[in-house]
Amino acid sequence: MNINITDEAVNWFKNEMDLEEGDAIQFYPKYGGDSPFQSGFSIGMAIGSANEPQVTTEKQGISFQIDEKDIWFFDEKDLYVGLKDGEVAYSDESLN
Template identity: 30%
Template sequence: MKLTITNEAAKWYIEEMGLVPGDSIKFFGKVYGPHGGFSFAIAKEEPTNPLMLITEEGVNFYVEQFDEWFFNDKEVNIKMRADGYEPEYEVIVK
């Protein structure tokens, strides 16, 4: 499992979510839609048992040990879309 976030994407989350240094953003998998597919979700939440944690601009971005089932075979790279509108997730399954 690998998680990366560009500085530009981190700044987008900080601005859009009103984050300040010391805040934390959790990435996790959730069931989405009527067919039981999974998607990425985020929440402003303090880590309790992080599997992976990176800090950009003083804000922690992390995945909890509990969510390893969703991320264990993936490399997730978070970067801004080419048009700069919002972040996009590049997921590489290992």
């Protein structure tokens, strides 16, 4: 499993969340909503490193991570992060 993130999405995180090189974003399951990974769950995000990073990708000096305890949620699928209508969008397939 991998995290794939577009340059536009990285710029969104940097601007909207006031991130600097060396910062980290953690993705995790959130009860409620819907996602392409698990029905009844959406994807949450938080500034900070995962306790036990299982999946990590770095882009423009920012680390994007998923913790070991949350890996079940993604069901062995890649996470694609991009922008849709100016907002962050998540998918289990390319957003290009």
